[in-house]
Amino acid sequence: MSDDVLSVIPADPHWQPEHPAAERAVALVTALTGGLGADTDVEIDVDWYDDPTVVxxxxxxxxxxxxxxxxxxxxxxxxxLVEAHEDGFPTLDVTVPCCGAATTLDRLDYDGPCGFARFEITVWNPETDALSEEQLASVAQALGHPVRQIRAHL
Ligand SMILES: [Zn+2]
Known part of the structure; x- marks a missing residue:
């Protein structure tokens, strides 16, 4: 049994919404991913993290x-690195092993995309592969901050 997971996170890894804005965004993501259906496998988790956590x-x-x-x-x-920081990263600053450059973890080039966040809306078994740009823009408006989506397969 495998799961598809769609996470929606703020574009800024340190940013957290106010609760009313978070609730609006969660309601919208739930509707957009098929979570309102009577007979649905969609499950939504909402997480708040003290430190930026890998998505x-x-x-x-x-x-x-x-x-x-x-x-x-x-x-x-x-x-x-990920295993050692399951509870979050006190800093995203990192020195990469290839060339010793100082950068931040959210700037590494992930294929497919990964992210870091202190607020996450996780949709298990969404009824859509991905949100459209337009849908992401409406979630961003509800949240009051630009958002990204991360698609995982577990
Ligand atoms: Zn390098």
Whole structure:
């Protein structure tokens, strides 16, 4: 049994919404992903994190690239880092192993996209593959901040 997961997160990894805005955004994401149907497998989780937490695309992550030298970053380095910070990253500052450049984790080149967030709306088994640009814009308006979507396969 595998799951498709669609996460919607603020574009800024440090940003958190006020609760009324969060509730509006959750209601909208629920409606847009089929979660209002009577007979649906869609499940919505809403999480608030103290520190930016990785929103991993899991099996959809094929490559992590360096934004500085463009090399492919060692997968074990990335996985160890994520495993050591399941409760969040006190800082996103990082020195990459390929060329020693100082950058931040949210600037690495993830294929497929990963993100970092202190607020996350997670949709399990959404009835849509992805939200459209227009739908994301309406969620951003409800939340009061630009949003990104991360699609994972577990
Ligand atoms: Zn590099």
């Amino acid at each position: 991993d695309s899991a099996q959809n992550l094929e490559r992590v690239g360096c934004p500085s030298c463009r090399a492919t970053i060692d997968r074990a380095w990335w996985e160890d």
